[in-house]
């Protein structure tokens with residue numbers, strides 16, 4: 351559908367931009383992507399007019415302006431009900447909403463200690479103790495879903511918004527060489543090879559911008 355625009359920041363560093371873009375892919379929405387560099391004060395001023403939080407992502411679609419990744423995902427699910435962006439059955443849908451909520455509202459240590467950086471590789475990276483608890487919880491979530499619904503995605507054979515929410519975590523595990531095994535490792539690999547993820551990774555690699563403070567010296 352023409353006329354949809356997604357404002358994002360960096361493809362390499364912005365995990366929320368990735369989630370919003372993957373949500374658009376699940377919705378089947380043909381979206382124009384506008385990247386803004388948030389380092390530039392004039393861009394920030396312009397973004398304030400679009401997104402009151404001065405944060406990306408922000409979606410414009412059919413007269414609606416939606417900011418915050420969770421709101422964008424909910425909006426798209428409502429606009430495109432036939433796309434089944436959440437599991438169709440009530441119990442798994444409640445499960446999916448819960449783990450989506452956990453990702454959106456939590457995992458602060460994981461997100462701050464292992465910022466998304468698609469292009470980088472840190473072999474042997476030492477994860478600090480605070481983030482280890484978050485990693486354990488993510489693995490529990492993944493293993494419970496993969497056991498209950500049979501994979502290869504968290505809720506079975508089709509991707510849902512739950513996979514969208516955890517996709518940047520898969521990328522972080524690759525970047526920071528987080529040792530995982532079994533079904534969780536297979537899941538990480540499946541998501542990293544998933545078509546829309548591959549497309550985003552390719553575009554992130556081509557992106558010129560480097561943000562020094564997010565390129566951890568190690």
Ligand SMILES: N[C@@H](CCC(=O)N[C@@H](CS)C(=O)NCC(=O)O)C(=O)O
Pocket residue numbers: 359363364365366367388404405406407417418419420
């Ligand atoms: N809760 C927000 C978080 C969005 C967010 O933190 N976006 C980052 C990019 S990943 C941002 O815009 N940062 C700009 C800044 O901090 O200046 C969401 O779900 O969309």
